[in-house]
Amino acid sequence: MSQPMIALPATDPTPIVTRFAPSPTGLLHVGNVRTALVCWLAARASGGRFLLRLDDTDTERGSAEFAAAIEQDLLWLGLGWDGFSRQSDRTGRYQAALDRLKQSGRLYPCYETAEELELKRKSLLARGLPPLYDRAALALTDADRARLEAEGHRPHWRFRMADGPVEWQDKVRGRVHFEGRDISDPVLVREDGRALYHIGSVVDDAEMGITLVVRGEDHVANTAMHIQLAEALGAVPPSYAHTSLIADAEGHGLSKRLGSLSLRSLRGEGIEPMAVASLLAKLGTSDPIEPRLSLGQLAAEFDFAKFSRTTPRFDPAELQRLNSRILHETPYAAVRDRLAALGLGAVDEAAWAVLRPNLQRLDDAAGWWRVVTGPVGPVVADAALLEAAAAVLPPEPWGDATWGEWTAAVRDRTGIKGKPLFLTLRLALTGLDHGPELRGLLPLIGRERVAARLAGRAA
Incomplete structure (x- = not known):
């Protein structure tokens, strides 16, 4: 017998409990790192908790190497977590929730193939109608379903949306309103029996006591569905904050340009973690983008009221400028061990004060230290x-x-x-x-x- 869901308060308590739930199917890039950072700052600003939850149920694309890289990159950035879980360890909880939805009539089997669904979608669009699922599967009798399964058809399972309004007060977007009848019944379980993102996310948020979910604005429609799904499982949904998606310096979306903007690649280029944090924490807010030497400073300045709905632009040149400014302000004690690791153990506090105003990356110090220690070929001008x-x-x-x-x-x-x-x-x-x-x-x-x-x- 399944355990009951944890019902949460209708409004965010203080302190906030939030989470970052990446899929280990690639390296973290500036877009999802920004979400992780906003989650972490919101939790720390309220004295709350930040959880890391790996959505590792996609065994075809996910890997242990990517999972390890996510943890390493977050720790490099300074985003330690107060709790950790893997969704692959919780599939039993998701199945229990799915069983409850089946028993209540909110989850129903569908037998259309991908090709049949695509034809329906194109037909609706051609008539100027939204591509909502027509719920044809609800008209199937037990005999119909038995015949289809005998023919080798395996069902996918859809969550039946209720017709009423869905509303919430978004921390970035303000009041958001949907009508349930305008949202197509989402698939929660694929034909191969694998539960999709939606059920795991809602179950985990409820059972782990998440009070705030931060994600990109491309998930707004999903949130309306997640609210109904949580309510169908007897949980009160958390609060939500949907941030604008990041564009590049020219205003283009980053979706096809993220390979060079992974946290791992920025780290390899000698970018300081606080340069990344200083930029991403202020993107899309009313605060100026200025160097900060600690996450604590950023948490003290954090406020969702400062976030705008305009599209923020990520400019690598601005990141480089921030990187230089942070190094110019970094005290010797913060880099002593790193200098030693670069073979610059002889650089003391006085030498660091001389060298740091000319650094763009920390390893530039090696070049300037060679100017000190030689050999240098002098240029004789006079x-x-x-x-x-x-x-x-x-x-x-x-x-x-x-x-x-x-x-x-x-x-x-x-x-x-x-x-x-x-x-x-x-x-x-x-x-x-x-x-x-x-x-x-x-x-x-x-x-x-x-x-x-x-x-x-x-x-």
């Missing part, structure tokens, strides 16, 4: 100026004031100042015409290397 600069090179120890004192002495000795002085010294000391401020770089390079480079020797 040998006489460099000789004069070497003659007044001060003794160590060097500090922040050394650069200013030294260049003043060179200016007094040669009469050269401004860009001709500073660029000539930069080219000799770094081999480049750009880079970290020499005021900070000079003490890191040290007097011995500086003197060698001024003399035109690689050091």
Whole structure:
């Protein structure tokens, strides 16, 4: 005998309990990562709980590797969960719910083939009518069904929608209204006996105490059906928030462009997790997109009232800019271990303060550290100026004031100042015409290397 469903309150309690329920059929991309992030922030902002639930019942397309990748990517982003489940472990609960729907007359068998259903759909569209299922299967007698099954037809099972209104107050879209009679009876069980997404989602949300479901606006019609399905199972539906779907920088949908926008690919490009979070948390809201160094900051600023129904645009160039700004503000303690993993254990807090304003990705630090430690092939633009600069090179120890004192002495000795002085010294000391401020770089390079480079020797 099946256990009763958990009936939830009619309005969201505080704290919120929400969930992210991806299918492990591919890598997480920016679209579904945004949903996960919004779920996590909504839960944390209310002091609530965030659950991870893998919809892993599609054994043909799903894989353990994708499931593991989802968990790894969420943890990389910092989205830890308070509870975890797999739908493949709960098929018995779904079957119990389906049995209840059959007993109540809300789930009925249909025997049309895919080709027959497609012909019906085209016929309705040709007449200017919505492609709703005509419920022809309800007219079948027991004898009809027995004959069809004897002929080898296996039924799919549809949920019978009630005719009344379906309404909810969406946290993003406001009041949403549907009429049940305008929604085609959805298939809950395929011909091969596999239960589809709808039943598992509704059963799990009810039994796991989910109080808020966040998903894309393309699921709005599904939500109307899910509300009726929950009520048919004796549960009170959760609250809903349907966010606008993300477009690219030109306003095109991302559906065919997500391969390069997986979280795994962004991570491989050296994008910081907080750059991703800072951008996705603010897309489609009234808040400006600015760098944040912690998810806690984003949670403190989170509010569904800030979300718009307009289509937000995901711009990789903006993500790159955010990435740089976050690195420029990141304290040494947050990157010390990562620097060591890059072979940059010698980069201390003082060196990090000098290098970070020039970083676009963390591994750029390796290139700038090579400028410090050498060997660097100096560019000699004015040998006489460099000789004069070497003659007044001060003794160590060097500090922040050394650069200013030294260049003043060179200016007094040669009469050269401004860009001709500073660029000539930069080219000799770094081999480049750009880079970290020499005021900070000079003490890191040290007097011995500086003197060698001024003399035109690689050091």
